[in-house]
Amino acid sequence: MLARTPAPPYWAVVFSNQRTAADAAGYGVTAEHMVALAADQPGFLGAESARGADGFGITVSYWQNEADIAAWRAHAAHQLAIAAGFDRWYRCFATRVAYVGRDHLWDKPQADAPGQG
Amino acid sequence: MLARTPAPPYWAVVFSNQRTAADAAGYGVTAEHMVALAADQPGFLGAESARGADGFGITVSYWQNEADIAAWRAHAAHQLAIAAGFDRWYRCFATRVAYVGRDHLWDKPQADAPGQG
Numbered sequence: 001m002l003a004r005t006p007a008p009p010y011w012a013v014v015f016s017n018q019r020t021a022a023d024a025a026g027y028g029v030t031a032e033h034m035v036a037l038a039a040d041q042p043g044f045l046g047a048e049s050a051r052g053a054d055g056f057g058i059t060v061s062y063w064q065n066e067a068d069i070a071a072w073r074a075h076a077a078h079q080l081a082i083a084a085g086f087d088r089w090y091r092c093f094a095t096r097v098a099y100v101g102r103d104h105l106w107d108k109p110q111a112d113a114p115g116q117g
Numbered sequence: 118m119l120a121r122t123p124a125p126p127y128w129a130v131v132f133s134n135q136r137t138a139a140d141a142a143g144y145g146v147t148a149e150h151m152v153a154l155a156a157d158q159p160g161f162l163g164a165e166s167a168r169g170a171d172g173f174g175i176t177v178s179y180w181q182n183e184a185d186i187a188a189w190r191a192h193a194a195h196q197l198a199i200a201a202g203f204d205r206w207y208r209c210f211a212t213r214v215a216y217v218g219r220d221h222l223w224d225k226p227q228a229d230a231p232g233q234g
Contacts, residue, residue, distance in 0.1 A: 001135075001173060002133055002134075002135065002209055002210070002211050003133075003211070005211075008213075012131065012213065012215050014129065014131065014177055014217075016119055016120075016165045016167075016177070017119075018118075018119065020225075048133045048173075048175060048211075049175075050133075050167040050168055050169045050173050050174050050175045051167055051169055052167045052168055052169065053170075056118060056165075056167050057167050058165060058166075058167045058175040058177060060131055060133070060175060060177075086223075086225075090223075090225065091224075091225050092119055092222070092223060092224045092225060093119070093222075093223050094119050094120070094122075094165075094220060094221065094222045094223070095220060095221045096125075096129065096217050096219075096220040096221075097217070097218060097219050097220070098129050098215035098216060098217040098218065099215060099216045099218065100131075100213050100214070100215040101214060101215070101216065102213075102214050103211060103212060103213040103214070104211065104212045104213075105209070105210075105211045106203075106207075106209060106210050106211070107208075107209040108137075108203075108207065108208050108209060
């Protein structure tokens with residue numbers, strides 16, 4: 001689902017990763033928990049996630065500023081998840097911290113929207 | 118697959134989108150063509166892409182500078198693809214242009230790598 005972020009500027013963390021075949025259940029539970037926990041952190045603006053059948057996934061989380069990103073990274077529960085990621089969940093990953101200067105969100109107009117004719 | 122980008126800084130375009138059910142074949146052919154064509158453009162540093170079974174996808178392309186992004190956006194073949202995206206491929210999307218100031222790439226050490234003991 002698209003993150004309905006506010007007007008730029010804001011920050012993004014692009015987390016691209018290749019899953020191992022290990023521990024699908026444990027990974028699923030923790031991933032869901034991390035999304036819910038991140039949403040409760042100061043400065044969180046939204047997140048988007050996709051993973052293909054080949055196990056390659058991208059999660060992008062959006063934040064008000066860089067300090068929010070550092071605080072979330074240091075969160076104790078997140079640190080445990082990161083350690084498990086190194087230990088068994090990921091074959092490789094990239095984390096990129098980026099400043100979003102402009103964006104464009106687009107929704108397809110509804111042909112049958114009320115008041116459109 | 119992870120994009121093996123050079124050391125920051127560089128730029129990223131995060132394209133998040135929800136596919137319609139329409140024209141899977143046409144979309145597939147064009148998407149593949151666009152990836153190959155983008156890779157030939159000046160300043161292209163790599164791209165990553167994932168789409169789940171729900172039709173939500175994220176493609177991140179990496180570029181040396183902002184002018185490279187503008188040139189690729191203006192490319193005639195890309196413009197045709199963008200128009201088809203509005204017309205039939207996407208229910209909604211977001212494009213975000215971001216400056217990547219730092220990154221971290223990690224590969225799981227191979228337990229059986231030569232010279233590891």
